Amino acid sequence: MEEIVENFAAEEVKPPVASVGVMGWVKENLFKGWFNSFLTVVILYLLFKVIPSIFEWMFIDSVWSTTGEGCREAAGACWSVITDNLRFIIFGFYPYDQQWRPLIAMFLLFGLLFYSRNRKHWNRHLAYGWLFGLFAMGLLMRGGMFGLSTVESTKWGGLPLTLLLSVFGLTAAYPLGVILALGRQSKMPAIKILCVVYIELIRGVPLISLLFMGSIIFPLFLPEGITIDKIVRAQVAIILFTAAYIAEVVRGGLQGMSRGQYEAAESLGLSYYLTMRLVILPQALKIVIPPTVSILISAFKDTSLVAIIALFDLLRTTQTVLSHPKWMGFSPEAYLFIAILYFLGCFSMANYGRKLEKELSTEY
Amino acid sequence: MFALSSASIEKIPFWLDPKKRSIIAQVVVLIMFGLLAWYLVSTTLGNLGKQGIATGFGFLDRESAFEIGESLIPYSAADTYARALLVGVLNTLRVALVGIVLTIILGAFIGIARLSGNWLVSKLAGIYIEVMQDIPVLLQLFFWYAIFYGMLPSPRQALNPIKGLFLCNRGMIFAVPQLHPSHKYIFLAFILGCVLVYFLRHWAISHQARTGKALPVFKISVIILVGFPLLTWVAFGAPTHMDHPKLHGFNFKGGVTLSPEFMALLLGLVLYTAAFVAEVVRAGIQSVGKGQREAAMSIGLKPGQVLPLVILPQALRVITPPLTSQMLNLTKNSSLAVAIGYPDFVSVANTTINQTGQSIEGVALIMAVYLIFSLSTSAFMNWYNKRVALVER
Numbered sequence: 001m002e003e004i005v006e007n008f009a010a011e012e013v014k015p016p017v018a019s020v021g022v023m024g025w026v027k028e029n030l031f032k033g034w035f036n037s038f039l040t041v042v043i044l045y046l047l048f049k050v051i052p053s054i055f056e057w058m059f060i061d062s063v064w065s066t067t068g069e070g071c072r073e074a075a076g077a078c079w080s081v082i083t084d085n086l087r088f089i090i091f092g093f094y095p096y097d098q099q100w101r102p103l104i105a106m107f108l109l110f111g112l113l114f115y116s117r118n119r120k121h122w123n124r125h126l127a128y129g130w131l132f133g134l135f136a137m138g139l140l141m142r143g144g145m146f147g148l149s150t151v152e153s154t155k156w157g158g159l160p161l162t163l164l165l166s167v168f169g170l171t172a173a174y175p176l177g178v179i180l181a182l183g184r185q186s187k188m189p190a191i192k193i194l195c196v197v198y199i200e201l202i203r204g205v206p207l208i209s210l211l212f213m214g215s216i217i218f219p220l221f222l223p224e225g226i227t228i229d230k231i232v233r234a235q236v237a238i239i240l241f242t243a244a245y246i247a248e249v250v251r252g253g254l255q256g257m258s259r260g261q262y263e264a265a266e267s268l269g270l271s272y273y274l275t276m277r278l279v280i281l282p283q284a285l286k287i288v289i290p291p292t293v294s295i296l297i298s299a300f301k302d303t304s305l306v307a308i309i310a311l312f313d314l315l316r317t318t319q320t321v322l323s324h325p326k327w328m329g330f331s332p333e334a335y336l337f338i339a340i341l342y343f344l345g346c347f348s349m350a351n352y353g354r355k356l357e358k359e360l361s362t363e364y
Numbered sequence: 365m366f367a368l369s370s371a372s373i374e375k376i377p378f379w380l381d382p383k384k385r386s387i388i389a390q391v392v393v394l395i396m397f398g399l400l401a402w403y404l405v406s407t408t409l410g411n412l413g414k415q416g417i418a419t420g421f422g423f424l425d426r427e428s429a430f431e432i433g434e435s436l437i438p439y440s441a442a443d444t445y446a447r448a449l450l451v452g453v454l455n456t457l458r459v460a461l462v463g464i465v466l467t468i469i470l471g472a473f474i475g476i477a478r479l480s481g482n483w484l485v486s487k488l489a490g491i492y493i494e495v496m497q498d499i500p501v502l503l504q505l506f507f508w509y510a511i512f513y514g515m516l517p518s519p520r521q522a523l524n525p526i527k528g529l530f531l532c533n534r535g536m537i538f539a540v541p542q543l544h545p546s547h548k549y550i551f552l553a554f555i556l557g558c559v560l561v562y563f564l565r566h567w568a569i570s571h572q573a574r575t576g577k578a579l580p581v582f583k584i585s586v587i588i589l590v591g592f593p594l595l596t597w598v599a600f601g602a603p604t605h606m607d608h609p610k611l612h613g614f615n616f617k618g619g620v621t622l623s624p625e626f627m628a629l630l631l632g633l634v635l636y637t638a639a640f641v642a643e644v645v646r647a648g649i650q651s652v653g654k655g656q657r658e659a660a661m662s663i664g665l666k667p668g669q670v671l672p673l674v675i676l677p678q679a680l681r682v683i684t685p686p687l688t689s690q691m692l693n694l695t696k697n698s699s700l701a702v703a704i705g706y707p708d709f710v711s712v713a714n715t716t717i718n719q720t721g722q723s724i725e726g727v728a729l730i731m732a733v734y735l736i737f738s739l740s741t742s743a744f745m746n747w748y749n750k751r752v753a754l755v756e757r
Contacts, residue, residue, distance in 0.1 A: 016746050029483035144695045190390035194397065204738035206696040208710060209730045216723040220411045221404050301500040308502075308703050315503060321508075331510030338406075339499045339507070346498035 003202070071330060081330040082337045085321045092157020092312040098149065099250055102160040105137040109163060117352065119359060153229050157312030159232070159341070165303040166345075169238040170296050176239065177246025178285070182276065184247065185254050195247070202244035202357050210237040215309040215334075233308045242299040249291045253284035261299070293353030297346045314338055400711040410725070413450040418545065423720045424449075432707045441486055445716055451732060452712030459629055465666050466634045467694060468687075471641025477645045485708060491644065498640035502700050505632040507706040512624035522699035528608055535623045537609040537616045546600035550593045560578055561585045625706035629698065637694045644690060646660055649675070681752055688745040692738055699734070 027240065031037040063078025064083055071078035086214065091099045116120055126332045144150040156164070183195035202210070214237035215230065222228065257280055265275040285292075309317035318334050321327055327334075378384045412419060431441050435451045436458060437532040477489035496504075513533055517523065522532035528539030541547075561584075568579045597603075609619030652675050660674040661667075700710035710730055717726035 029481070032481060036480075039480075040440050040480055040484055043488065188386050188390050188396050200739075201735070204735040205731045206699040206734055208702065208711070209727055209734065212714070212717075212730070213724075216717065217727055219543045220408045220724070222411075224409055224411065224414070297498070301498075301533070304500040304502045305700070308700070315500070315506070319506070329514055331514060332507065335503060336505045336511065339503055342500055342503065343495065343498045347494070351496070 052068060066083055067326070077333050078330045079333060079337075081321065081327045081334050085327070088158075088321060089314070089317050089334075090158045090162065092158075092317045093155045093161075094157065095151060095155065097148075098143075098151060101140045101143070101151075102156075102158075105140040106160060106163065108133055108137055108140075109167065119356075138242065138357055151260050153191060153231050159314050161306075161312065162303055162314045164231070165172045165306065166300045167236060168235055169242060169299055169303065172239045173242035173299065174247055174256065175294075176243035178250050180247035181250035181254060184251055199244045202241055204250065207237070207241050207305055209232070210241050211305060211309050213237065231307075231311060234309060234311055238299065238303060238306075238345070241302075242295065245295045245298070246292065249288050249295055250284065253286075253293070254280065254289035257284055257285055266330070289353060289357045293350060297349050300349065301342065366429060368716050370737070411427070412724075417721050419479070419722070419725075421725055423722055423725070424717075426720075428716070428719075432705060432712065434626065448712050449709065449716065449729065452707060453707035455707055455712075456695070456698055456701075456709040456733075459633070459698050459701070463630055463633045463637070463698065464691050464693050467637045467641055467690075470638040471690075474638060474642035475645025475649070479649060483728045493639045493730075494714070497643075499636075501632060501697050502703060504636055505628060505700055505704055508632045509624065509628035513629045516631060516737070519611060519632070522611075522616075528606065528619070530609055532754065533624060534615060535621050536627055537619050537621045539606045539608045539619050541603075542605040542607045544600070544603045546597060546603060550596045553592040553596040554589065557588045558580050560588055564588075587745045598627070620665075623706070625701070625704055626705055628702050629706045629708075633694050633697055637690055639691050641687065644683055647686075647724065648679040650681055651682045652678045677752075684745065684749060684752070688741060692741055695737055695741075696734060699730075 023262040024032065030040045045186070057076045059076075061074060063076070064069055064078045064079045066074070066078075067084070067264060071080050085094070087099060091102055094102055112130060116126060116130075139148070141147060141164075142151060154306050165216055180199060182197050183191050184199060186192050186195070211234060214233040217231050218236075219227065224279055261283065262275065264278040304313060304315045307319070310316070311321070315338065318338050322331050323332055365661050377678070378388075409419075425444055427442055428445045428448040429441050430448070430663055432439055432448060432451050435457065436454045437447075437451060439447060439451050440448055474489050474492060477485050480486045480489070516533045519530075519532045519534055522530040522537075522621055530537045564584060565581055568581045572578050607618050607619075609616040611617075613735065656674055656678065660670045665673060698708055699710040702711040702714055705711070713726050717723045720726075
């Protein structure tokens with residue numbers, strides 16, 4: 001009997017030719033029913049119309065290393081606006097002959113980030129490595145020691161500034177957000193109310209109002225004679241803003257913990273601090289990785305808002321180039337270029353988040 | 365109760381008693397908070413006094429002395445700051461409301477496309493979502509503004525893709541029906557239709573409960589909502605006169621003009637937020653289990669009934685909260701208008717701050733207005749959520 005069944009399965013009933021292989025895939029995924037076939041044909045036609053002309057504009061008719069005048073004669077994209085101004089777009093007003101310093105600082109940052117990607121490398125040495133690395137980056141940027149000339153922070157700009165605001169913004173906002181979330185879950189009414197008011201207040205207003213506050217109101221808070229760097233003020237605004245959003249995400253994770261976890265920790269005699277550190281937070285923070293990553297991506301994108309309060313971040317340096325009469329009118333090319341930079345940043349963060357989620361997942 | 369309790373409690377030092385400790389911690393935090401607040405207020409007042417900056421909202425009644433590019437209500441530089449700020453609020457609401465409607469439509473469309481069985485459609489929607497989410501919205505606004513303001517020709521060479529619509533660096537200008545006394549009545553007829561549909565729906569539900577017969581409510585509603593205004597229009601002799609824009613010197617006269625700033629802001633916000641809404645819609649539809657559809661089919665509902673009667677009501681419950689927060693995001697992001705020169709509330713408030721120097725009041729006003737938007741929306745959504753929430757028995 002079994003043999004008959006096996007033979008039957010193996011020989012007699014083969015899937016129809018049209019449902020396997022390339023043809024089968026095409027039929028199943030592109031031409032299933034008249035509506036799908038219609039959609040496929042229309043989209044293919046549109047792609048056929050659009051893609052070659054975009055390709056032509058971007059690569060065939062484009063110019064890569066001309067002056068502004070040369071660009072006006074070209075039929076395609078003017079990538080010269082980027083190649084000609086690359087160093088200004090990337091480094092802003094940083095002294096031209098010193099620009100190797102932020103470059104090395106950025107490579108140091110990328111190297112550290114790349115090395116930290118692997119969770120096996122997460123140990124005490126890496127923490128020291130980061131501390132040392134951040135110190136070295138600061139030293140490189142600012143100078144004033146080891147024969148490096150001092151470069152005031154007013155001259156910092158471009159990609160290093162964007163990265164600086166992002167890295168410090170994200171690393172400082174995360175612990176602050178966790179503390180706020182714990183405060184909001186606290187049983188002490190005074191602390192709970194303070195945290196709730198803070199979180200709801202910040203989440204209700206746009207970031208730009210906080211940046212205005214940092215740039216125009218904050219100096220009024222300080223006694224006379226004390227000034228705080230403009231970059232630091234924007235940085236604080238970004239941290240305070242992001243922390244409120246992280247707090248809400250973490251609260252979701254805390255609420256997802258079952259009572260049993262708290263009770264089990266209590267029955268082991270753990271204090272509040274140890275309960276949170278060893279039992280609750282490791283689980284709660286893990287389940288909120290996906291929303292946390294999207295908050296961090298938002299924060300990274302939102303650093304571009306400092307362009308409005310006249311900090312020369314990547315977006316602002318690009319605009320400065322475009323306001324030059326020579327390069328006026330080539331904004332699409334320039335904006336496309338920095339859009340790609342931002343995209344790469346966000347996309348790699350999102351990918352890493354997905355990877356981390358998979359690695360930390362304890363479900364089988 | 366227990367003999368040892370009173371004796372042992374006395375032995376516990378106060379810093380180990382959780383209750384006393386919590387009170388002490390709270391008092392300390394409150395005192396620190398109070399000290400900080402007092403310090404900030406006193407230094408700020410001192411600084412303001414030294415710099416000779418006035419305090420209070422007295423400036424609201426003064427003459428603003430600046431023009432605003434576009435306004436929904438009559439406004440001139442001779443009006444007060446309060447009116448200028450009101451113009452800003454209305455401009456913000458205008459871009460936010462139009463943006464929200466367009467975003468929901470586009471977002472739902474892309475979200476459904478993402479779930480399409482057609483590989484090409486689904487992949488394209490996926491690429492759109494990924495790319496749009498990963499580019500800062502401010503950069504997108506600048507991009508569209510550069511296109512609308514810098515790339516389009518001057519009014520004399522305006523693009524004219526369809527009759528009555530012109531695209532140039534002064535914005536988008538299109539023909540609208542010329543004002544006619546019948547418009548008022550057409551609008552009234554539409555309102556009347558809405559009221560009728562509302563009662564019809566109620567009656568149809570109770571009718572179905574009594575007799576078990578379902579009325580084609582949707583078809584009747586469409587007929588009423590379209591038919592009433594149409595009949596009124598025909599009754600007035602079907603006026604078809606259009607107010608066509610005409611080139612007059614260096615600009616267009618007639619028709620309705622949408623400024624390049626408004627167009628860029630609207631387009632940027634809609635394209636950006638729609639990517640997030642699409643994800644919300646996709647997740648919402650996927651959250652409805654496959655069994656629901658099968659159950660609906662097995663009790664004999666037609667395919668056309670399954671979506672509106674079974675899938676959508678359940679999906680909406682999942683979609684509504686994150687959709688609300690996306691709508692609020694769009695409203696808050698509309699404050700980026702200040703970067704491309706659309707006179708929204710933040711932009712007007714910013715000008716006010718620059719003129720009067722009263723930055724604290726200005727920023728406080730900005731925050732207050734957005735807080736009112738957010739809190740009133742959340743209050744409404746909470747009420748709505750309670751209404752549609754699953755009632756478990």
